[in-house]
Amino acid sequence: xxxxxxxxxxxxxxxxxxAAPDVFDQRDEDGVAVVLEEHPVAELLDGVREAVxxxxxxxxxxxxx
Amino acid sequence: MSTATDQTxxxxxxxxxxxxxxxxxxxxxxxPPVQAGWRRADGLPRVRLSNGRIAWAVPRYDDVKQVxxxxxxxxxxxxxxxxxxxxxxxxxxxxxxxxxxxxSRIRRTLTGEFTVKRVEAMRPHVRSxxxxxxxxxxxxxxxxDLVRTxxxxxxxxxxxxxxxxxxxxxxxxxxxxxxxxxxxxxxxxRKAASGELFGYLLDLVKRKEREPGDDLISRLIAERVVAxxxxxRDVAMxxxxxxxxxxxxxxxxxALGTLALLENPRQADRIRDxxxxxxVAAAVEELLRYLSIAxxxxxxxxxxxxxxxxxxxxxxxxxxxxxxxxxxxxxxxDMADVLDLDRDARGHVAFGYGVHQCLGQSxxxxxxxxxxxxxxxxxxxxxxxxxxxxxxxxxxxxxxGVHELPVAW
Numbered sequence: 001x002x003x004x005x006x007x008x009x010x011x012x013x014x015x016x017x018x019a020a021p022d023v024f025d026q027r028d029e030d031g032v033a034v035v036l037e038e039h040p041v042a043e044l045l046d047g048v049r050e051a052v053x054x055x056x057x058x059x060x061x062x063x064x065x
Numbered sequence: 066m067s068t069a070t071d072q073t074x075x076x077x078x079x080x081x082x083x084x085x086x087x088x089x090x091x092x093x094x095x096x097p098p099v100q101a102g103w104r105r106a107d108g109l110p111r112v113r114l115s116n117g118r119i120a121w122a123v124p125r126y127d128d129v130k131q132v133x134x135x136x137x138x139x140x141x142x143x144x145x146x147x148x149x150x151x152x153x154x155x156x157x158x159x160x161x162x163x164x165x166x167x168x169s170r171i172r173r174t175l176t177g178e179f180t181v182k183r184v185e186a187m188r189p190h191v192r193s194x195x196x197x198x199x200x201x202x203x204x205x206x207x208x209x210d211l212v213r214t215x216x217x218x219x220x221x222x223x224x225x226x227x228x229x230x231x232x233x234x235x236x237x238x239x240x241x242x243x244x245x246x247x248x249x250x251x252x253x254x255r256k257a258a259s260g261e262l263f264g265y266l267l268d269l270v271k272r273k274e275r276e277p278g279d280d281l282i283s284r285l286i287a288e289r290v291v292a293x294x295x296x297x298r299d300v301a302m303x304x305x306x307x308x309x310x311x312x313x314x315x316x317x318x319x320a321l322g323t324l325a326l327l328e329n330p331r332q333a334d335r336i337r338d339x340x341x342x343x344x345v346a347a348a349v350e351e352l353l354r355y356l357s358i359a360x361x362x363x364x365x366x367x368x369x370x371x372x373x374x375x376x377x378x379x380x381x382x383x384x385x386x387x388x389x390x391x392x393x394x395x396x397x398x399d400m401a402d403v404l405d406l407d408r409d410a411r412g413h414v415a416f417g418y419g420v421h422q423c424l425g426q427s428x429x430x431x432x433x434x435x436x437x438x439x440x441x442x443x444x445x446x447x448x449x450x451x452x453x454x455x456x457x458x459x460x461x462x463x464x465x466g467v468h469e470l471p472v473a474w
Contacts, residue, residue, distance in 0.1 A: 011169070011420045012176035014427050019411070021181075028183075031176030054412060056422035058134055 229280025
């Protein structure tokens with residue numbers, strides 16, 4: 001599974017960092033999300049799925065590969 | 066002023082239901098009962114807003130999320146003056162009343178200040194302010210009005226320090242903010258309050274340019290004004306939005322959250338008796354969902370004909386989003402009218418949804434996660450000092466809560 005972030009859509013709400021802190025961070029200068037783990041291990045996928053669901057800009061996708 | 070696309074002027078709207086409706090005196094934490102009927106009915110109800118405008122109300126969770134994420138909805142107050150409540154002639158546009166890409170350009174000058182990391186770094190400082198106002202509250206009573214001694218000063222001071230606004234001026238900005246939040250405020254009063262607040266912040270911006278400090282306004286000047294990205298007036302306007310939004314909302318969540326916990330003592334025990342920050346964080350999310358204090362005036366205009374929940378909405382028509390109603394949608398939250406601090410409430414829309422979702426939500430969370438447990442632990446015998454029926458609830462304000470919260474211990 002691969003985490004895809006549509007960076008221009010990101011509104012820097014920080015919801016993904018709260019949902020999956022091992023997978024997402026925010027850039028210091030403008031809070032835009034950064035993917036730390038493009039291919040997260042299985043234990044982290046629930047958090048990623050939550051991040052996908054709560055992202056207010058629908059900027060995150062979990063792709064099959 | 067009116068545009069060709071303004072479909073929101075009252076005409077035959079005399080028989081329309083008022084939005085958001087009237088809450089039941091017996092259930093002061095619940096949205097007005099009429100909203101549950103709106104959720105169940107087909108289509109969207111046509112309603113009259115507190116400013117007299119006519120709009121479609123969006124009461125269901127799925128529709129609220131879908132539509133607030135739809136770029137065919139506009140928040141632009143220049144294009145659609147019917148969205149404007151507080152604008153004074155000569156002030157720049159506030160970013161919550163802009164569309165992308167301009168909205169995003171302004172918002173991204175601020176988002177770095179509110180990242181999860183930055184806000185977490187502020188937590189020890191927030192904790193020390195919580196302790197300070199807790200001691201002052203104890204020294205002042207019992208009884209005390211907890212809004213005045215605790216709920217309002219904590220977020221007011223936090224946001225003042227972050228922005229670089231002198232807290233000594235808190236009476237000035239709190240009264241103007243309250244005027245802008247009151248639904249019955251006349252256009253003249255609104256313009257006066259908005260103009261005074263803007264003028265005050267513009268003066269402050271100019272002063273910070275000469276004497277910079279370690280604060281948001283000084284950083285915006287150094288990093289954005291100097292680079293030509295923002296004007297002094299842009300900085301004053303962004304500061305006004307943050308100051309205004311940053312203390313009223315959190316203050317009401319602290320006060321109303323405390324009241325909800327006093328009325329649900331077993332839930333209060335859940336927060337008081339845990340040392341697990343995850344339990345506290347989940348509890349705060351549930352309180353945000355359950356109380357949904359943004360009760361009115363989350364509005365947009367359709368920029369083209371669209372369909373919402375099977376209901377056609379025409380270009381130029383106005384929509385109001387029922388945040389309290391969406392967060393009580395039983396199709397998403399099981400037994401949604403029950404306060405259950407152990408539930409997973411994280412999908413709530415208390416901070417809105419879409420590109421305008423609350424900029425300061427991480428800061429609000431930290432303030433609530435610190436203020437509520439500290440109060441319950443320090444004052445385990447905290448109780449209402451008057452009967453619940455005697456409390457004055459904020460039906461008259463855009464942000465719900467209590468005007469005063471008399472407590473004893």
